[in-house]
Amino acid sequence: MYQTKRMLGVTLKYASLLFGAFIAIIPIVAIFFASFKTGAEYTTTGPLTPPSEWTNFENYRRAFAEGNMLVGFRNTVIILIISVIGTTLIGSMVAFVLHRFKFKGSKYILGAFLLATLIPGVTTQVATFQIVHGLGLFNTIWAAVILYLGTDIIAVYIFLQFMDSISISLDESAMLDGASYFTIYRKIVLPLLKPAIVTVFIIKGVNVYNDFYTPFLYMPKTELQVISTSLFKFQGPFGAQWEVITAGVMIAIIPTLIAFIFLQKYIYNGLTNGSVK
Amino acid sequence: MFKLSNFSYPTQKKIIIFAFLIIPLLLLFTFAFLPVANMFWYSFTDWNGYSDKNFVGFDNYVTIFTNPEYFHVFRVSLYYFFATFIQLAIALYFATILSFEVKFKNFFKGVLFFPYLLNGVAIGFMFLFFFRGGGTLDTVLTFLGLESLITQWLGNPDVINYSLAGVSVWRYMGFNFIIFLGAISSIPGEIYEASEIDGANRWHQFRYIIFPSIRIIISLNLILAVSGALSAFEIPFIMTGGANGSSTFVIQTVNTAFKYGKIGLGSAMAVVLLFIVVIVTGIQRKFFSEDD
Numbered sequence: 001m002y003q004t005k006r007m008l009g010v011t012l013k014y015a016s017l018l019f020g021a022f023i024a025i026i027p028i029v030a031i032f033f034a035s036f037k038t039g040a041e042y043t044t045t046g047p048l049t050p051p052s053e054w055t056n057f058e059n060y061r062r063a064f065a066e067g068n069m070l071v072g073f074r075n076t077v078i079i080l081i082i083s084v085i086g087t088t089l090i091g092s093m094v095a096f097v098l099h100r101f102k103f104k105g106s107k108y109i110l111g112a113f114l115l116a117t118l119i120p121g122v123t124t125q126v127a128t129f130q131i132v133h134g135l136g137l138f139n140t141i142w143a144a145v146i147l148y149l150g151t152d153i154i155a156v157y158i159f160l161q162f163m164d165s166i167s168i169s170l171d172e173s174a175m176l177d178g179a180s181y182f183t184i185y186r187k188i189v190l191p192l193l194k195p196a197i198v199t200v201f202i203i204k205g206v207n208v209y210n211d212f213y214t215p216f217l218y219m220p221k222t223e224l225q226v227i228s229t230s231l232f233k234f235q236g237p238f239g240a241q242w243e244v245i246t247a248g249v250m251i252a253i254i255p256t257l258i259a260f261i262f263l264q265k266y267i268y269n270g271l272t273n274g275s276v277k
Numbered sequence: 278m279f280k281l282s283n284f285s286y287p288t289q290k291k292i293i294i295f296a297f298l299i300i301p302l303l304l305l306f307t308f309a310f311l312p313v314a315n316m317f318w319y320s321f322t323d324w325n326g327y328s329d330k331n332f333v334g335f336d337n338y339v340t341i342f343t344n345p346e347y348f349h350v351f352r353v354s355l356y357y358f359f360a361t362f363i364q365l366a367i368a369l370y371f372a373t374i375l376s377f378e379v380k381f382k383n384f385f386k387g388v389l390f391f392p393y394l395l396n397g398v399a400i401g402f403m404f405l406f407f408f409r410g411g412g413t414l415d416t417v418l419t420f421l422g423l424e425s426l427i428t429q430w431l432g433n434p435d436v437i438n439y440s441l442a443g444v445s446v447w448r449y450m451g452f453n454f455i456i457f458l459g460a461i462s463s464i465p466g467e468i469y470e471a472s473e474i475d476g477a478n479r480w481h482q483f484r485y486i487i488f489p490s491i492r493i494i495i496s497l498n499l500i501l502a503v504s505g506a507l508s509a510f511e512i513p514f515i516m517t518g519g520a521n522g523s524s525t526f527v528i529q530t531v532n533t534a535f536k537y538g539k540i541g542l543g544s545a546m547a548v549v550l551l552f553i554v555v556i557v558t559g560i561q562r563k564f565f566s567e568d569d
Contacts, residue, residue, distance in 0.1 A: 009479070013374055020371060021388045023447070027403045030413040034406070047406070047413045048420075090304070093297040101290055109298065116309040120508050120554050122527055123547045126534040127312035127319060150304030180282035181293045210396045212511055217535070231398045232515065245402055252399040260394055264387065267394070271452065272459035 028253070031246040035059050042243045059247035066237070067248050071223060072230035079141055079226065080208050083148040087204050088197055091155030096185050098156075099163040100171065113156050121151055125217060132218055143218035144226075148208055155200045158273065162196035163189070202263065202270035209256070227252050313551070319544035326538050337545035347546070350529045353438055353522070357506035360442035364450050365498060372457035373483055386458070393451035401515030404444045405431070434522040441513050441523055448512065449505070453498050460491040500561035504554045526550055 026048075034042060036051035036059070064070060098110050128147070129138075137143040170192075171184050179187070212228040219225070225233070231252050238244045260267060281289055320337055322330040341347045371389055375382055392400070407413040408430035415427050430440045468486055477485070488495075510527035513519060519528040530550065534543025 027407045090301045094301045097297045123550045124312040126543045127316040150308035181289045228398045249399045249402045252396045
């Protein structure tokens with residue numbers, strides 16, 4: 001009796017896992033198949049029928065060339081690099097000052113950073129838009145960069161938390177050697193923050209790569225398209241040509257897949273560390 | 278040449294505090310707080326982006342809560358709100374079983390989590406393809422002999438919000454799952470062993486060990502998910518643009534402000550949403566302080 005119950009339990013466990021995995025994968029598999037089909041093949045075969053030829057890259061070529069995705073990648077990469085480095089610098093500098101020095105108003109400054117995380121970014125766009133416009137940043141990549149730097153403050157927390165584990169006695173012994181505070185930040189604290197920096201890189205990287213509404217609202221110019229917005233434009237010109245749209249979707253997904261395969265461990269840790277405020 | 282180490286430490290401290298905080302604080306106030314302040318001010322005006330800003334009192338707020346066109350969208354949030362519970366239950370279930378001995382653990386973990394990392398626009402198209410007539414979903418249902426269930430997943434106003442909320446579950450479940458998995462893994466293994474000696478089965482272990490240990494994480498995720506449900510935007514905006522009764526509060530806000538140029542009214546809507554989210558977050562903070 002106990003044996004059968006156990007067997008049943010194990011079967012149910014694996015059945016549910018397989019079912020979950022199936023649901024997670026099937027939408028991706030279907031677009032993967034479609035992206036290799038020719039137009040005629042697409043209309044005559046079902047979405048879960050594998051393509052007759054796995055080397056038909058015509059749709060990918062069209063998605064890249066006609067869909068402006070190369071420009072999208074270039075802009076995404078530029079914005080990504082500037083934002084990730086900028087966030088790391090800003091976050092670590094703020095965390096260093098707020099963690100190591102107690103001064104008049106330091107509590108309020110910390111409070112201000114805390115309070116800002118409560119504001120959901122998407123709600124304030126109506127007013128943010130006027131400011132970005134007023135500063136003449138509308139339709140420049142700086143609109144996205146500066147919003148990623150100024151409004152997404154999660155890095156400050158991650159660094160603040162991590163600063164606890166960097167002993168102040170390290171600072172003190174460096175001071176005995178006459179090191180300036182900047183040297184302490186640059187040569188001691190920043191290198192020791194490395195694990196936290198990895199976390200920030202990952203969280204920020206995922207956010208920036210996947211963000212849609214910031215570039216959509218602030219950088220509508222064709223030359224400034226990022227991956228999200230260039231893909232979004234596929235719905236007009238390619239209308240019913242799903243074989244090209246699916247190739248575009250695959251092009252947007254592949255970098256994520258590669259990053260995931262190589263950085264799996266860091267991504268899991270990064271999200272777990274980043275979420276516990 | 279300017280050298281920081283030439284100054285005394287108290288002077289250095291002043292310089293470094295100023296130098297390290299000035300830019301971050303400027304950014305914070307310009308792009309986080311100033312918009313909120315402006316938004317409050319715009320919400321009491323009839324501004325359309327070009328006209329003079331005329332003070333109209335609470336007119337915009339009255340419109341939101343009395344005009345069914347604007348009020349209706351709150352109802353759509355409920356679909357996402359309830360989907361949130363399903364999402365957390367699924368995440369908790371998979372996190373629990375994957376905390377124990379399972380073959381191909383890393384494969385299942387990766388596959389269940391991966392959707393969370395994907396680009397929102399890519400997900401939108403993927404599911405437009407999934408839900409279209411004769412698309413992926415219809416094919417699977419036909420294969421299972423369930424043709425009778427097939428409907429216009431995104432065309433039928435009675436079904437569309439379920440479809441879209443389902444996409445949202447598909448997209449975000451992996452995040453909750455990974456967080457839960459991390460929380461469960463921090464429970465020391467000896468506790469399970471001890472409970473097994475006392476004759477506890479898996480359900481008992483879940484009910485009396487796992488659930489109480491990660492209760493705080495669950496409530497945190499619940500509240501995050503609730504404010505997420507209220508600000509649902511990307512998936513419905515990309516997939517339907519808010520057509521067929523799928524418009525959410527944020528889509529409505531963005532359209533009101535940017536498409537129809539009613540910045541005053543759009544601001545009032547944003548203020549309402551901000552209030553709700555802040556209240557929800559406040560409740561969460563209260564939970565935390567009680568538990569600590």
